[in-house]
Amino acid sequence: MNQLYADMLEQIEQEISEINLPAGPSNLYDPVTYIMGLGGKRVRPILTLLGCRLFSGTHHQAISQALAIEVFHNFTLVHDDVMDSADMRRGLPTVHKKWSHNIALLSGDAMLVLAYQLLLDKNHADLHKISTVFSKVAMDVCEGQQLDMDYAEKEDVSMADYLEMIRKKTAVLLSGSLQIGAIVGGGRNLEPLATFAESVGLAFQVKDDLLDAFGSDEFGKAKGGDIIEGKRTWLTIKSYELANDATKKELDNAYGLQDENERVQSVLAIYQGLGIESLAEAEVVKYSRAASRSLSEIDGDSRTKETMTWLVDQLVGRTT
Amino acid sequence: MNQLYADMLEQIEQEISEINLPAGPSNLYDPVTYIMGLGGKRVRPILTLLGCRLFSGTHHQAISQALAIEVFHNFTLVHDDVMDSADMRRGLPTVHKKWSHNIALLSGDAMLVLAYQLLLDKNHADLHKISTVFSKVAMDVCEGQQLDMDYAEKEDVSMADYLEMIRKKTAVLLSGSLQIGAIVGGGRNLEPLATFAESVGLAFQVKDDLLDAFGSDEFGKAKGGDIIEGKRTWLTIKSYELANDATKKELDNAYGLQDENERVQSVLAIYQGLGIESLAEAEVVKYSRAASRSLSEIDGDSRTKETMTWLVDQLVGRTT
Numbered sequence: 165m166n167q168l169y170a171d172m173l174e175q176i177e178q179e180i181s182e183i184n185l186p187a188g189p190s191n192l193y194d195p196v197t198y199i200m201g202l203g204g205k206r207v208r209p210i211l212t213l214l215g216c217r218l219f220s221g222t223h224h225q226a227i228s229q230a231l232a233i234e235v236f237h238n239f240t241l242v243h244d245d246v247m248d249s250a251d252m253r254r255g256l257p258t259v260h261k262k263w264s265h266n267i268a269l270l271s272g273d274a275m276l277v278l279a280y281q282l283l284l285d286k287n288h289a290d291l292h293k294i295s296t297v298f299s300k301v302a303m304d305v306c307e308g309q310q311l312d313m314d315y316a317e318k319e320d321v322s323m324a325d326y327l328e329m330i331r332k333k334t335a336v337l338l339s340g341s342l343q344i345g346a347i348v349g350g351g352r353n354l355e356p357l358a359t360f361a362e363s364v365g366l367a368f369q370v371k372d373d374l375l376d377a378f379g380s381d382e383f384g385k386a387k388g389g390d391i392i393e394g395k396r397t398w399l400t401i402k403s404y405e406l407a408n409d410a411t412k413k414e415l416d417n418a419y420g421l422q423d424e425n426e427r428v429q430s431v432l433a434i435y436q437g438l439g440i441e442s443l444a445e446a447e448v449v450k451y452s453r454a455a456s457r458s459l460s461e462i463d464g465d466s467r468t469k470e471t472m473t474w475l476v477d478q479l480v481g482r483t484t
Numbered sequence: 485m486n487q488l489y490a491d492m493l494e495q496i497e498q499e500i501s502e503i504n505l506p507a508g509p510s511n512l513y514d515p516v517t518y519i520m521g522l523g524g525k526r527v528r529p530i531l532t533l534l535g536c537r538l539f540s541g542t543h544h545q546a547i548s549q550a551l552a553i554e555v556f557h558n559f560t561l562v563h564d565d566v567m568d569s570a571d572m573r574r575g576l577p578t579v580h581k582k583w584s585h586n587i588a589l590l591s592g593d594a595m596l597v598l599a600y601q602l603l604l605d606k607n608h609a610d611l612h613k614i615s616t617v618f619s620k621v622a623m624d625v626c627e628g629q630q631l632d633m634d635y636a637e638k639e640d641v642s643m644a645d646y647l648e649m650i651r652k653k654t655a656v657l658l659s660g661s662l663q664i665g666a667i668v669g670g671g672r673n674l675e676p677l678a679t680f681a682e683s684v685g686l687a688f689q690v691k692d693d694l695l696d697a698f699g700s701d702e703f704g705k706a707k708g709g710d711i712i713e714g715k716r717t718w719l720t721i722k723s724y725e726l727a728n729d730a731t732k733k734e735l736d737n738a739y740g741l742q743d744e745n746e747r748v749q750s751v752l753a754i755y756q757g758l759g760i761e762s763l764a765e766a767e768v769v770k771y772s773r774a775a776s777r778s779l780s781e782i783d784g785d786s787r788t789k790e791t792m793t794w795l796v797d798q799l800v801g802r803t804t
Contacts, residue, residue, distance in 0.1 A: 186623075189627060189630040189634055191630055191633070191634060192626060243590070246589060247586045266566075266633060267630075269563060269566060269589060270567065270626055270629055273593075273596065273626055274623060274626040274627075277596070277622040280600055280619050281616075281619045281623070284604075284611075284612060284615040284619070286612070287612040291604075291611050291615075292606070292607040295600065295611075296601075299600050299604070303597050303598070303601070306512060306597065307506070307508075307509060307512060309590055310512040310590055313587075313590075314509055314511060
């Protein structure tokens with residue numbers, strides 16, 4: 165692992181374990197400790213630290229904002245799990261399964277407030293700018309989740325609609341994480357940072373869809389899980405976009421197969437016939453290159469930029 | 485109606501109808517427009533305007549913060565209605581009944597973000613102070629709601645616990661509303677304002693409990709509704725506190741009566757025997773006087789103070 169990333173990860177974990185929550189009511193705050201302790205790559209708060217370090221050479225003044233971002237991210241997980249009726253998260257019961265729907269709802273609300281408390285923790289000349297970026301991102305994330313729910317009921321979703329949904333649901337938070345760190349660090353030109361992070365987010369999402377269908381098991385997911393669940397992904401949308409009427413019918417039939425293994429194999433065969441895998445790979449490369457281009461435009465600390473390049477490689481694979 | 489209050493109410497209604505929401509997704513933003521349009525006394529945003537006017541002689545610079553408070557209050561209504569499975573609010577279906585649980589959850593989240601957007605709308609020297617007061621209040625309101633849910637499952641709730649719960653669930657938001665307006669208006673000594681508004685909140689809650697049991701129908705509530713629902717109120721807690729073992733048994737029996745009318749009459753008879761009505765009235769007077777005392781300590785615009793006195797009379801009745 166990259167040393168700077170490793171150091172930052174260790175510090176984030178330490179800070180998370182030390183978040184100062186009120187003593188009670190325990191039904192409000194225990195779920196916060198629980199979900200925050202489930203681990204993960206902590207990509208978003210580390211982006212905040214990296215954003216700060218890019219312009220100031222150090223990341224310590226952005227710790228509280230980094231925590232705010234991670235608390236916000238976990239708030240979305242708690243509420244999304246309620247909306248998706250998801251029982252498990254990172255191998256453990258979700259908050260609403262372990263406690264109740266009402267507790268997940270309310271402790272999620274408290275986490276959103278806690279995120280703002282951490283974000284606006286200290287007085288700062290750029291407090292208004294920080295809160296404006298954060299709230300815009302938070303609203304986009306709500307819109308992305310609503311679009312996701314709307315599209316689940318909709319027959320026909322275009323690639324443009326799908327990309328806008330994942331941009332709001334996933335990419336803008338990466339972008340906001342980096343931008344807020346940069347503001348704290350005194351950065352002024354946020355545009356290339358935003359483009360960098362949004363591109364990484366889109367590349368990551370398409371890569372994730374791709375790995376689910378064609379990847380090996382090392383990523384901890386059952387191959388073809390999205391196909392089994394009938395989930396709409398970049399691959400499904402692209403395949404219906406390219407298919408002629410006969411192939412569309414074949415796709416419908418394949419998705420309708422009772423046997424899960426047969427279903428996965430049949431859908432994958434059609435994807436192969438349409439060349440979906442290489443199209444998706446090209447899409448990942450396109451976004452990754454856009455990310456690299458934006459990164460090269462950023463005038464900041466070189467060790468931080470190296471770590472950002474390393475992080476992109478981890479998330480979406482080497483593209484150069 | 486007090487002229488200043490009437491003017492402020494008109495302006496608040498106007499501003500609410502003009503809140504600038506994004507065009508879509510409609511499932512996210514239509515519920516916001518719906519719940520905000522259901523009306524009400526708008527006490528909280530008007531307290532914000534009054535808080536500002538106290539110290540600056542005008543209230544226009546606090547409009548955005550007043551809207552933030554009202555949006556926050558309505559966010560709590562949307563989520564509380566989900567948690568309480570309430571079907572109706574102000575004579576119309578609640579958001580989760582009209583749309584769905586998921587939409588109520590997510591549009592509530594968006595309202596909390598919107599509240600922060602409005603609160604921190606413009607750069608302001610006291611932005612940090614404003615956000616600190618607001619977030620503390622928001623966290624207290626979450627704690628109050630959690631305590632309310634916890635106590636619903638609990639046999640024995642003391643008067644001290646009950647008062648702390650309603651303080652957090654109701655009174656602190658009134659206090660925060662006034663304080664935030666005062667900060668925007670340049671006020672420095674917030675302590676008497678906080679005491680004033682919290683006292684009004686507690687007086688109002690006890691008065692509300694009292695009217696439900698002993699009041700007439702002009703307040704739009706069925707007499708004895710709390711008794712029928714078996715809701716814990718100031719009156720139930722006081723009655724169990726004062727009752728001897730025999731009377732406690734009578735109370736248990738009375739609450740257990742099948743016939744609703746009999747239940748109400750039996751419980752009220754026991755309340756009368758214990759002198760609960762006059763004790764509750766004395767409690768309202770105690771808090772109202774504390775409010776008046778705090779108000780007299782505030783050195784601010786006299787017409788604003790007159791309107792605050794008028795508002796207290798409206799909420800909890802004349803005490804002088």
